[in-house]
Amino acid sequence: MTSYARLIETGNYYEGVFCTDCTIAHENGDISGAGETWSQVEFINACSDYDIVVDSDEIDEFSDSTCFGCMTRLAGVRYGVVAVLRSDLDYVVSLAKLTPVQEFPCPVPPISL
Numbered sequence: 001m002t003s004y005a006r007l008i009e010t011g012n013y014y015e016g017v018f019c020t021d022c023t024i025a026h027e028n029g030d031i032s033g034a035g036e037t038w039s040q041v042e043f044i045n046a047c048s049d050y051d052i053v054v055d056s057d058e059i060d061e062f063s064d065s066t067c068f069g070c071m072t073r074l075a076g077v078r079y080g081v082v083a084v085l086r087s088d089l090d091y092v093v094s095l096a097k098l099t100p101v102q103e104f105p106c107p108v109p110p111i112s113l
């Protein structure tokens with residue numbers, strides 16, 4: 001199980017939505033088509049603490065739900081996102097590193113040279 005999956009399983013995640021501009025910025029790094037009011041700085045500030053996955057199965061064709069990235073409420077397409085805090089990911093990874101290696105002992109003794 002990945003660290004990300006472990007956080008999802010334990011409920012340590014957030015669900016939200018991205019507008020089209022934030023989805024394209026997140027997925028492709030392309031901001032050339034972003035609207036005049038869209039702010040890359042705001043997007044980075046809102047998202048920098050999170051590891052975000054866009055759920056392409058969760059699309060609302062017309063919504064005014066607040067965008068997780070830019071906070072816009074302008075009506076338009078919204079894409080579902082799942083976000084976990086990077087600090088939580090780091091914590092889970094650190095726990096995984098502390099897992100005793102004796103849990104899966106190697107049946108073959110090491111070769112001595």
Ligand SMILES: [Zn+2]
Nearest residue numbers: 019022067070
């Ligand atoms: Zn947005």
